[in-house]
Amino acid sequence: MDLVIRQQLSAAQNHQDIQALKKTYELIKSANQGKSALDSSESFSSDLYVLCAEQALQLEYPEISSDCLQMYFKGRHPVTQFMGRAYLCQGQLYTPLSTDNLEKFEKFVMYLMKALDFAIHDPRYYFLIYNASVLYWQVVRPYLKPGFRYLLIPSLSQIVTALNQAEEQDKQWRAELMIELLECFLDASKMKEAVDFSSTAAAFIKNNVPDKYQHIFSLMVHHKLMNTSQIEEDIQSSISLSVIYKIQTIKSQLDTNEFPREAATSLNTVFELLKQYDEDSSISVLDEK
Numbered sequence: 001m002d003l004v005i006r007q008q009l010s011a012a013q014n015h016q017d018i019q020a021l022k023k024t025y026e027l028i029k030s031a032n033q034g035k036s037a038l039d040s041s042e043s044f045s046s047d048l049y050v051l052c053a054e055q056a057l058q059l060e061y062p063e064i065s066s067d068c069l070q071m072y073f074k075g076r077h078p079v080t081q082f083m084g085r086a087y088l089c090q091g092q093l094y095t096p097l098s099t100d101n102l103e104k105f106e107k108f109v110m111y112l113m114k115a116l117d118f119a120i121h122d123p124r125y126y127f128l129i130y131n132a133s134v135l136y137w138q139v140v141r142p143y144l145k146p147g148f149r150y151l152l153i154p155s156l157s158q159i160v161t162a163l164n165q166a167e168e169q170d171k172q173w174r175a176e177l178m179i180e181l182l183e184c185f186l187d188a189s190k191m192k193e194a195v196d197f198s199s200t201a202a203a204f205i206k207n208n209v210p211d212k213y214q215h216i217f218s219l220m221v222h223h224k225l226m227n228t229s230q231i232e233e234d235i236q237s238s239i240s241l242s243v244i245y246k247i248q249t250i251k252s253q254l255d256t257n258e259f260p261r262e263a264a265t266s267l268n269t270v271f272e273l274l275k276q277y278d279e280d281s282s283i284s285v286l287d288e289k
Contacts, residue, residue, distance in 0.1 A: 001031060001044050009048070012055050024052050025064045032071050046077035050086045062093055069093075084128040087115035088135060099142050102151075109155045112136055116162045126166040133159045133177065144180070150188035156181045175201075175209040179216055186223055198225045217241055221248040 005027050011020035031044050049072035056064035069090050077083070091111030096104040115132050119125035136159055143152055160181050163174050178201040185194035198220050206213045217234060220226045221244065235242040 001027075002048065005048050005052075009051055009055060012059065016059065018059055018061070021052070021055055021059055021061065021064065025056070025068065028052055028068065028071070046072060046075060047080065047082045049075075050082040050089065053089045054085065057089060057092055065089060066093055081125055081128065084115045084118045084125055087111045087118060088128070088132060091115070092135070092139075095139050096142070099148050105140075105143075105151070108139060109136075113155065113158060116158060120162050120165060123166075126168070129159075129162045129166050130168055130170065130173075133163060133173070137177070146187055148187075149184040150190075153181070153184050153188060153190070156184060171204075171208040172212075175205045175212045178205065179212065179219070182216065182219060186219070191223075191225075194223065195225050214240060214244060218244050218248055221245050222252050224252065 005024055008020045008024040008027065011017045012024060028048060049068045053065040053068035053072070056062070056068065069086055072082075072086055088111070091108045094104045094107035094111070096102075096108060099105075112132050112135070115128055119128035119132070136155070140152055140156075143149060156177065160174070160177050163177070168174055178197075182194060182198050182201060185191075185197060198216065202213070202216050202220065205216055217226075221231065231245060235245050
């Protein structure tokens with residue numbers, strides 16, 4: 001039984017063969033109902049439900065995917081990676097096409113969180129945490145705009161925490177999500193959370209992904225999330241951060257309809273710093289003097 005189904009699945013995957021997918025589905029459904037025309041003594045691996053569901057999703061047959069997952073979740077199966085993959089597949093069936101469908105968004109997030117909760121307890125399944133984070137980011141892009149980012153705070157916080165707990169080696173990816181989470185806090189005017197989180201995120205980014213430090217430093221200065229001693233330490237060791245500090249200070253004052261104090265002097269300082277920076281463009285972002 002397994003061999004026949006896997007051969008059909010392979011054809012569906014390698015050749016985008018819809019008929020092979022449908023044949024696979026019929027075999028699985030028949031076996032599940034105990035009506036298989038094949039030798040009933042042959043074992044039937046539960047991972048085939050999930051593999052068929054994933055392939056059906058790829059070939060845009062959500063009904064087949066949904067039915068395979070229903071059959072899988074109704075049974076009792078060994079605890080393997082396919083449990084987490086089933087949750088991820090189920091979540092994709094609720095992919096929201098716009099910000100208007102919050103119900104779908106909530107169901108999508110619910111199944112992704114189930115996948116995270118499953119994977120976080122066993123290092124063998126940590127790869128599912130990364131996969132979930134990538135899938136999540138692909139789906140939530142419509143929400144990355146003012147007035148909607150706040151909806152991502154609970155789920156994105158859990159994803160960032162899970163990636164940190166799993167010590168995901170793609171630190172660039174972790175840094176990107178940290179910055180996005182900070183922007184979500186700011187969009188929701190959750191300033192206390194923004195201050196607390198930005199401190200931790202900035203330290204991680206500065207030590208592990210220094211090329212992204214300018215971005216988070218800019219946000220922290222603009223929204224006044226850093227104390228004076230932190231700022232002075234950074235701008236004394238970096239020309240580029242000094243420039244960012246001056247510019248963001250002016251922008252912050254403009255945001256409050258306050259005419260920037262000593263704007264001309266600040267801009268002249270920025271100009272001089274940029275000339276100095278241009279003289280040695282090979283200087284590191286964090287180490288230039």
